[in-house]
Amino acid sequence: MNPVLYKFHVRDLLDVDEDYIWNLNRGKMELTFDDSEVVIADVCDVQISWYYWALAEAYRDLQITRKLFLDGRTFTDDLHRKMMFEAISPTIGNPDFDKEDVWLLSYRDIYNRIYNAVVTRLVEYIGSTTSLDALELMCDEEISAANNAVTDDLGTIDHAYETISSVVRRKYHRNPIVRAIVNKTVKEPQILQSIGPRGRITDIDSVIFRKPIKRGFAMGFRDIIAFAKESRSAAKALLFNKDPVAIAEYFNRKLQLVCNTITKLHKGDCGTKQYQQMTIPEGKEGDQMLGGLAGLFMLDGDRLVEIKEDMQHLRGKTISLRTTLCCKHLRNQGVCETCYGMTSYGIPYDSNPGHISCTSLCKEISQLIISTKHLDFIVHKFLVLLRGNDATYLRVIPGQNEFLYLSEKVKPDHVVLRILADEAKNLVQVKYITDVNNIEVTNLSSLSTAEFYVRDASSGLIDGVTLDMVRSSTKASLSIDLLKHLQVTGWETVNNWLYINLANWEHDKPLFVYPLKHESMAEFGKRVEVFIRSTTKSDGDDDELADVHASSNAAKLTSYNDADRALYDGYRLISSKIKGIHIGHIATILAASRVTSARQGDWFIPNDLFNGEFKSHDEIIRHRSLSVQMLYGWQQQTYNDLSCYLQHKRPYNPMDGLIYIPPQS
Ligand SMILES: [Zn+2]
Numbered sequence: 001m002n003p004v005l006y007k008f009h010v011r012d013l014l015d016v017d018e019d020y021i022w023n024l025n026r027g028k029m030e031l032t033f034d035d036s037e038v039v040i041a042d043v044c045d046v047q048i049s050w051y052y053w054a055l056a057e058a059y060r061d062l063q064i065t066r067k068l069f070l071d072g073r074t075f076t077d078d079l080h081r082k083m084m085f086e087a088i089s090p091t092i093g094n095p096d097f098d099k100e101d102v103w104l105l106s107y108r109d110i111y112n113r114i115y116n117a118v119v120t121r122l123v124e125y126i127g128s129t130t131s132l133d134a135l136e137l138m139c140d141e142e143i144s145a146a147n148n149a150v151t152d153d154l155g156t157i158d159h160a161y162e163t164i165s166s167v168v169r170r171k172y173h174r175n176p177i178v179r180a181i182v183n184k185t186v187k188e189p190q191i192l193q194s195i196g197p198r199g200r201i202t203d204i205d206s207v208i209f210r211k212p213i214k215r216g217f218a219m220g221f222r223d224i225i226a227f228a229k230e231s232r233s234a235a236k237a238l239l240f241n242k243d244p245v246a247i248a249e250y251f252n253r254k255l256q257l258v259c260n261t262i263t264k265l266h267k268g269d270c271g272t273k274q275y276q277q278m279t280i281p282e283g284k285e286g287d288q289m290l291g292g293l294a295g296l297f298m299l300d301g302d303r304l305v306e307i308k309e310d311m312q313h314l315r316g317k318t319i320s321l322r323t324t325l326c327c328k329h330l331r332n333q334g335v336c337e338t339c340y341g342m343t344s345y346g347i348p349y350d351s352n353p354g355h356i357s358c359t360s361l362c363k364e365i366s367q368l369i370i371s372t373k374h375l376d377f378i379v380h381k382f383l384v385l386l387r388g389n390d391a392t393y394l395r396v397i398p399g400q401n402e403f404l405y406l407s408e409k410v411k412p413d414h415v416v417l418r419i420l421a422d423e424a425k426n427l428v429q430v431k432y433i434t435d436v437n438n439i440e441v442t443n444l445s446s447l448s449t450a451e452f453y454v455r456d457a458s459s460g461l462i463d464g465v466t467l468d469m470v471r472s473s474t475k476a477s478l479s480i481d482l483l484k485h486l487q488v489t490g491w492e493t494v495n496n497w498l499y500i501n502l503a504n505w506e507h508d509k510p511l512f513v514y515p516l517k518h519e520s521m522a523e524f525g526k527r528v529e530v531f532i533r534s535t536t537k538s539d540g541d542d543d544e545l546a547d548v549h550a551s552s553n554a555a556k557l558t559s560y561n562d563a564d565r566a567l568y569d570g571y572r573l574i575s576s577k578i579k580g581i582h583i584g585h586i587a588t589i590l591a592a593s594r595v596t597s598a599r600q601g602d603w604f605i606p607n608d609l610f611n612g613e614f615k616s617h618d619e620i621i622r623h624r625s626l627s628v629q630m631l632y633g634w635q636q637q638t639y640n641d642l643s644c645y646l647q648h649k650r651p652y653n654p655m656d657g658l659i660y661i662p663p664q665s
Pocket of ligand 1: 270272326327329335336337339340
């Protein structure tokens with residue numbers, strides 16, 4: 001039994017100074033909380049928890065309970081954030097506390113002081129890692145067996161990663177590297193690439209090398225090919241740190257110019273009766289979405305309740321949601337705290353909620369572009385699955401995840417494959433290329449559908465089946481083998497269709513391939529920009545975006561009439577790469593992108609969820625307050641543009657004060 005060195009009530013410790021706390025002897029202490037709960041505590045836990053009681057020192061009515069106590073838990077970033085929230089949560093929504101005072105106290109007296117204490121007073125406890133720690137993990141029987149079994153087959157790499165991830169947690173929780181993973185001070189994928197195989201690598205043009213690097217950083221690379229491939233990661237980081245960051249930040253700026261039209265945050269609830277309908281998916285995706293919805297309000301019977309991250313019973317249900325898009329204040333360029341959600345607590349008085357929403361989104365995009373070297377971690381599990389009618393003509397071979405083969409039940413001699421000419425515009429190139437092995441298959445074809453027919457005796461085509469060729473939003477391409485086949489047999493073009501005769505086709509050759517192309521964060525950022533700003537090529541400003549616009553059928557807000565669908569799709573697009581983006585911010589950005597009626601020259605934001613239209617941001621800038629256009633660009637064109645003088649219903653903009661308009665005499 002450890003002797004109890006001290007007996008304290010938490011209130012006794014409030015008035016002592018920092019040195020007193022740190023001069024206590026290490027050992028056990030009997031500690032009584034405000035709610036009379038008594039615990040036997042480690043003095044060390046008390047020394048750290050003590051900082052979180054600073055608010056109770058300033059506001060004597062606040063209670064200090066066991067929630068504000070470390071209680072043997074490992075002190076991590078996450079736990080720090082949780083305890084900060086516990087400390088301030090009794091003050092949220094309570095009129096006796098001014099939120100900006102609470103923030104000042106929590107930053108000055110909790111955050112700063114605990115940071116200083118941790119880095120200066122705990123120096124003797126700082127750990128380090130050595131190569132022996134890595135060796136300990138690599139020499140583990142299960143891990144080395146999984147590493148030795150790695151081949152070019154991506155399944156074996158995934159297996160190695162899964163093995164490492166589970167073995168280290170099960171057997172080696174004292175290993176400093178494992179502690180760093182568990183406490184999230186390093187990202188797990190980075191450790192997996194060291195202890196396990198490096199895996200697949202993306203080139204600077206986003207093409208993924210077909211063969212992975214089978215050794216990891218800790219094992220060391222042994223051949224020049226691996227070094228050459230790995231060098232691409234650094235090349236990519238260099239490439240992405242310049243222009244793409246500038247482009248992403250410029251997008252941020254352009255977005256602010258439109259979103260800052262929502263200028264005010266109104267106290268309380270506007271009382272709107274309009275709600276957005278949002279269906280939360282089942283399973284893990286549903287959990288992720290709940291994270292994005294947390295803090296917004298939904299209708300439960302006739303009451304509004306705050307959505308919490310852990311409301312898993314909402315998965316699979318459609319909820320009636322309050323967002324900025326519903327708010328009655330929109331027409332007057334404001335949004336109420338209830339429609340904006342709990343995020344409104346975190347916004348300083350008099351700040352512009354539209355501006356805050358777009359910087360919250362864009363900072364994530366910029367950050368991800370900068371950290372691209374570390375985070376471009378390719379998920380190997382691209383698996384082509386057969387659906388519906390697919391199996392009539394197609395089959396998959398285990399381990400050949402990116403290929404589709406002709407079904408062995410089909411006799412190829414009478415089979416005709418029909419594809420859209422538009423989806424294979426450059427196919428004619430195969431006639432002039434000697435070695436198709438070096439060809440980039442996506443340049444020749446990119447198929448959304450393929451049709452199979454059987455040619456009967458009278459030479460008519462029967463038994464047609466249309467197959468959807470899009471998997472995980474990737475289009476299929478004709479395989480190298482099929483291109484070689486076409487070099488010999490050619491094809492027939494009739495109207496908008498290409499007919500490919502599969503006579504003499506061998507079953508062991510793949511027909512279609514899903515090209516291994518990895519979308520970089522920079523490309524992703526552009527796609528988000530095209531979606532939100534609904535950029536059109538004719539506006540001429542965004543040359544970089546023209547590619548995205550032309551190459552993919554990137555979705556745009558202006559193609560949506562329904563704000564619910566626009567919000568859902570916008571969230572899906574953004575959350576495909578950015579985890580934890582708040583749906584309330586997306587809704588605010590969408591709200592600013594709507595106008596009441598362009599035809600009637602009313603460019604105010606509608607305060608009606610069901611009437612109003614999305615407009616491209618370039619049009620919005622031109623037809624709302626012109627100070628923004630004058631600061632943005634194309635001043636001369638705007639000056640000469642007649643339509644600019646015909647709009648009378650224009651909202652003001654915070655930038656208006658920057659433009660001086662002389663009084664008319
Ligand atoms: Zn409202």
